[in-house]
Amino acid sequence: MNLNLKDFEVWFVTGSQDLYGEEALRQVVEDAKHVAASLNERPEIPVTVVYKPVMTSADEIRRLVLEANASEKCVGLILWMHTFSPARMWIGGLNVLHKPYVHFHTQYYRDIPWDAIDMDYMNLHQSAHGDREFGFINTRMRKNRKVVVGHWQDGEALQDIGHWTRVAAAWQDSQGAKIARFGDNMRDVAVTEGDKVAAQIQLGYEVNGYSLGDLTPYVDAATDAQINALLEEYEASYNLTDRVQEGGELRDGLRYSARIEVGMRAFLKDGGFKGFTTNFQNLVGLNQLPGLAVQRLMKDGYGFGAEGDWKTAALLRAMKVMSVGLPGGTSFMEDYVYHLDPAGSRILGAHMLEVCETIAAAKPVLDIQPLEIGGKDSPARLIFNGAAGPAICATLIDLGNRFRMVVNEVEAVDPPADLPKLPVARVLWDPKPNLKVAAEAWILAGGAHHSVYTQALTSKFVEDYCEIAGIEYLVIDENTEISKFKQDLRLGEIYYHLAKGL
Numbered sequence: 001m002n003l004n005l006k007d008f009e010v011w012f013v014t015g016s017q018d019l020y021g022e023e024a025l026r027q028v029v030e031d032a033k034h035v036a037a038s039l040n041e042r043p044e045i046p047v048t049v050v051y052k053p054v055m056t057s058a059d060e061i062r063r064l065v066l067e068a069n070a071s072e073k074c075v076g077l078i079l080w081m082h083t084f085s086p087a088r089m090w091i092g093g094l095n096v097l098h099k100p101y102v103h104f105h106t107q108y109y110r111d112i113p114w115d116a117i118d119m120d121y122m123n124l125h126q127s128a129h130g131d132r133e134f135g136f137i138n139t140r141m142r143k144n145r146k147v148v149v150g151h152w153q154d155g156e157a158l159q160d161i162g163h164w165t166r167v168a169a170a171w172q173d174s175q176g177a178k179i180a181r182f183g184d185n186m187r188d189v190a191v192t193e194g195d196k197v198a199a200q201i202q203l204g205y206e207v208n209g210y211s212l213g214d215l216t217p218y219v220d221a222a223t224d225a226q227i228n229a230l231l232e233e234y235e236a237s238y239n240l241t242d243r244v245q246e247g248g249e250l251r252d253g254l255r256y257s258a259r260i261e262v263g264m265r266a267f268l269k270d271g272g273f274k275g276f277t278t279n280f281q282n283l284v285g286l287n288q289l290p291g292l293a294v295q296r297l298m299k300d301g302y303g304f305g306a307e308g309d310w311k312t313a314a315l316l317r318a319m320k321v322m323s324v325g326l327p328g329g330t331s332f333m334e335d336y337v338y339h340l341d342p343a344g345s346r347i348l349g350a351h352m353l354e355v356c357e358t359i360a361a362a363k364p365v366l367d368i369q370p371l372e373i374g375g376k377d378s379p380a381r382l383i384f385n386g387a388a389g390p391a392i393c394a395t396l397i398d399l400g401n402r403f404r405m406v407v408n409e410v411e412a413v414d415p416p417a418d419l420p421k422l423p424v425a426r427v428l429w430d431p432k433p434n435l436k437v438a439a440e441a442w443i444l445a446g447g448a449h450h451s452v453y454t455q456a457l458t459s460k461f462v463e464d465y466c467e468i469a470g471i472e473y474l475v476i477d478e479n480t481e482i483s484k485f486k487q488d489l490r491l492g493e494i495y496y497h498l499a500k501g502l
């Protein structure tokens, strides 16, 4: 995906006060600069860490926050109280802060210098209590934030911050993001629908509908040169079956598929879209359901949802941004078929066509095969197995009064056979804690049949995203028990109802 996370900034802001005298404050400034510069160089943190002046007054804090709000590059703040910083100073700033922030509870020196420690040292290194004062005001103001504890050279703490900056970058990317919805929703389907206005208010992205008549002029305008260039790219990237190779009986179908890709790319680029949905029931003007084109656009970082599923499209885009540069792929996904063998129950995930090749275990096969649904020409698609290893499935649903995210931690496994008659991309996984509990919990929570599947991210990333967004988060993992999970669902109903009044 063509996005450099170093183009995003996180601002490193240190709190203090005037009581300590100039010399102590000079030391705080020096230490803060050192920590910020060090964080900026650590590979765990993919964005640019920018040092900001040490804050000693409410006015300074408020000005800095307004500057952060206005900055397109700033995805959030890292806040640290080197000394005691009376927290009422922070109220005005926190009241107007619209960027996510992490409260980094760290200390300049890792170890207590047992022989040398004196009152000057105690005066200067006060984060153990200064950060508690700051923590209180955040809790008192009911502020969502991330708290990370650890020395600033501790790899685990830095990884937590680094992951959070990825989520904050995705959040920034989604503010004002445009999602194109071709042909509205699959008829009669419930879970792919939702309140687009509520999503825009709460999650920041905008979803707008387009007819296929808006797209087809772009598809018709594709030139032979553009189509041929794509065919060459296909030949270099995939194993083409005989029938779609040059001279094969379905070559024209592949050419048409390339034409769709040229057109969709041009439309999405022209409109500045970051994601899109399609609907196989509404394809007037296109001869094939876009399969290959969708797979390849996902690979390049576009969010996608089938059957009009804009929530999953926007979530996929956000998770693509979070995972830039990390190993493992991220894709649109659907729970398709079960293997209910008590000795090892599994879920076969797939979609008719639209699974992203970034999760493939090996070079995909490119073929054209009948779809058996939709009544159009047979569409081109990439066929592959997903790579084995840990993964998560995340689903976002609209409960009418709020959004709920559900994540299932899973382990992808190699299929025990070749599936020679199944011409779609697929991945087989073992859901935690097991299929029975995972599926029961998912269904009780109202999780969709569509999800975002990723091997690049853990559930913690999604939890951070929900914290920033202020939406409900439920995880189904190794420790999930149904009775406790039901309790969490009931508590969520109360909490999110009451939280509106806090």
Ligand code: MN
Binding pocket: 306, 307, 334, 351, 450
């Ligand atoms: Mn579907």
